[in-house]
Amino acid sequence: MAKANWAIDVAHSNIEFSVKHMMFSTVRGSFKQFDATVVADPEDLTSAEIEFTIDVASIDTGNNDRDVHLRSADFFDVEKFPKITFQATQIVKTGADQYDVTGDLTLHGVTRSETFKVTFEGQGKDPWGNEKVGFSAQGKLNRSDYGLTWNAALETGGVLVSDQVKFELDIQAAKQA
Numbered sequence: 001m002a003k004a005n006w007a008i009d010v011a012h013s014n015i016e017f018s019v020k021h022m023m024f025s026t027v028r029g030s031f032k033q034f035d036a037t038v039v040a041d042p043e044d045l046t047s048a049e050i051e052f053t054i055d056v057a058s059i060d061t062g063n064n065d066r067d068v069h070l071r072s073a074d075f076f077d078v079e080k081f082p083k084i085t086f087q088a089t090q091i092v093k094t095g096a097d098q099y100d101v102t103g104d105l106t107l108h109g110v111t112r113s114e115t116f117k118v119t120f121e122g123q124g125k126d127p128w129g130n131e132k133v134g135f136s137a138q139g140k141l142n143r144s145d146y147g148l149t150w151n152a153a154l155e156t157g158g159v160l161v162s163d164q165v166k167f168e169l170d171i172q173a174a175k176q177a
Contacts, residue, residue: 003047006038006133006173013171015054019143020162029061029070031084038173042123042133045099050088057082074150081108089113097121101137107146114141131175140166 015031033055040048057078059070071078088103097120105114121134142163143149152160 003039003041005176006040006042007176008034008036008038009132009172009174010034013169013173015167015169017165017167019165022160023158023162027061027066029059029067031055031058032060033058036171036173042120044093045101045118045120046091046093048088048091050086050091050101050103052086054084055082056084075148076108086114091118105141108148110146112145114139133173133175135169135171135173137169137171138167140164 010033013034015034016028017030018026018028021027031054035053037051038048040050056076057071059067059076061067061070070076073080083106085106086103088101090102092100092102094100094117099118099120100115101118102113102115104111116137116139118135118137121136123131123133126132143165144163150161
């Protein structure tokens with residue numbers, strides 16, 4: 001298959017994250033609004049062009065008070081830093097349908113190189129004849145690397161919110177004419 005433009009199908013895609021709370025429980029959340037520009041041959045991502053944008057204000061952890069706090073200057077400061085962006089700079093095939101995708105991640109005004117594990121999940125036509133592809137991605141980062149350092153010490157030792165954030169993406173995209 002040749003390179004083509006692919007549009008993210010947000011209704012069939014997810015960006016989810018998890019972080020340890022009080023060092024022993026896990027809080028999960030997601031971002032509901034995001035977009036990407038992808039030019040790729042899904043059977044060989046090594047030459048793909050990928051740019052991803054997340055609307056930080058669309059964060060949803062299932063708890064409105066927590067979401068308001070996460071949007072505040074204590075965490076994401078969405079008034080000042082409304083977007084998270086990622087632009088791929090290198091893609092290396094690591095196995096059958098497996099890739100390491102490295103790129104510039106900009107979060108909270110800080111840009112760092114990060115590498116994510118990406119799997120090509122397959123392709124096919126939907127009932128209306130539209131060509132679709134699926135990808136999944138996993139990764140983790142330290143929020144303190146991006147200036148997200150708010151925390152509270154616990155009386156029993158440790159901190160309220162872990163530094164490490166894990167995330168998973170499930171992406172469906174449609175081939176554009």
